[in-house]
Amino acid sequence: MNDVSLDISPGEFFALLGSSGSGKTTLLMLLAGFDTPTEGRVLMAGTSVSDVPPHRRRIGVVFQNYALFPHMNAADNVAYPLKMRGVGRSEREARVKAALGLVNLTDRWASYPSQLSGGQQQRVALARALVFGPDLLLMDEPLGALDRRLRDQMQQELKRIQGELGITVIYVTHDQSEAMAMANRIGIMAGGRLLQVADPETIYAAPSSHFVARFLGECSILRVTATDGGRGYEIVGARQALPSPEVTPFDIVVRPENVSVHPLPEAASNNAFGVPATIRDITYLGAGWRVTLELSDGQSLLASIVRGDDVAGYLGPGKPVVARWAPASVAVLPAEGSP
Structure with missing residues (x-):
């Protein structure tokens, strides 16, 4: 970790997003108490817990591999944190029943992990992390082992449960x-540093660096020449x-969905801002196409074309087109390599 400072509000769903080795799991382990910070403090409700052992931090943790006990059924797995805390049997049974009900697994209480699907095991792990009423829930890639359809379902379930509790x-x-679908705010990490913290819309539309722009979704980062003292720019002869x-x-950052593509004959009769380009590649995505354009200065520009767009029938490698985007859709970053 390198001087990470992070303040998370009660009831917030906060996502730490980064590639392998970025430091996000290390930060989670520091919060959970499994690692000890060499500098700084971990505060909960304004009180330092840096020296408090994990089992006394009132923090629930869900790991990617679920870490369920194979010799215990679902109910016993969920009950384990309560048993370790000395909760009486009757109260323990009531809490386990409520926790399994919260994750819609009441009817599978007697099943062992080997008898449960990946999604069901994940729900058991979630119930176990919630059963003792933690103040904070830490989740480390909990849906990584699930297929896309099940992962989408579990995202909705997690948001529902977090909202209810x-x-x-x-x-x-x-x-x-x-991260975009679930979080109120996102923190982008790389090299042990927290690069940007913002809500999903802000971090997508106004990235703080080239790294963040490239990491969060597809984009084109284009070299431009500033005009009018920075009040505008020029790119391959077009000014905006x-x-x-x-x-x-x-430099400017343009997202593919903000780029419109027009056939050259049609665009030539229009004096609006437009960047001449040539279609180099077309990828079919089901709902539409991702089109790679090449500008006359050799730069690449991505565009998304949806079904029903008039230009769809014109698409073809090598065809000349004009690309347009609105000024408000552009994010501006210091030129790459500038001091």
Whole structure:
């Protein structure tokens, strides 16, 4: 970790997003108490817990491999944290029943992990982490072993449960769409540093660096020439004003869904902002196409074409087109390599 400072509000669903080795799991282990910070403190409700052992932090943890006891059935697995805390049998049984009901597994209480699907095992692990009423729930890639359909279902379930309980969740993932779909805020990590923290819409539309822009979804980062003292820019002869002046030099970030593609004959008669390009590659995605364009200066630009778009019938490698995007859809970053 390198000078990570993070403040998470009660009841927040916070996602730590980063590739393998970025430091997100290390940060989670520090919060859980499995690792000890060499500098700084871990605070819960304003009180330092840096020297408090994991079992006394009132933190529930769900791991990717679930870590269920194979010789215990679902109910016994869920009851284990309560038994370790000395909770009486009658109260223990009531809490286990409520926790299994919360994850819709009441009818599988007697099943052993080997008799449960991956999704059901994940639900048991979640019930076990919640059964003692933790103040904070830590989740480390909990859906990574599930297939896409089941993962989507479990995302909805986790959001439902978190909303019902109002519990604070810190969720570690490398899946960008998962973080975007579930979190109130996202923290992007790389090299042990926290690069940007913001809500999903802000972090997607206004990334703080080239790394964040490339990491969170597809984008095109284009070299441009600043004009009018940073109030606009020029790219391969086309000029566009910016909503507010920018410090020069700068690059622009354009997301594929914000790029419209027009056949050259049609666009030639229109004086609106347009960047001449050539179609280089087309990838069919079911709901539409991802199109790779090459600008005359050799830069690449991605565009998303949806079904029903008039240009869809014109698509073809080598065809000349004009690409357009609105000034408000552009994110501006200091030019790559500039001081």
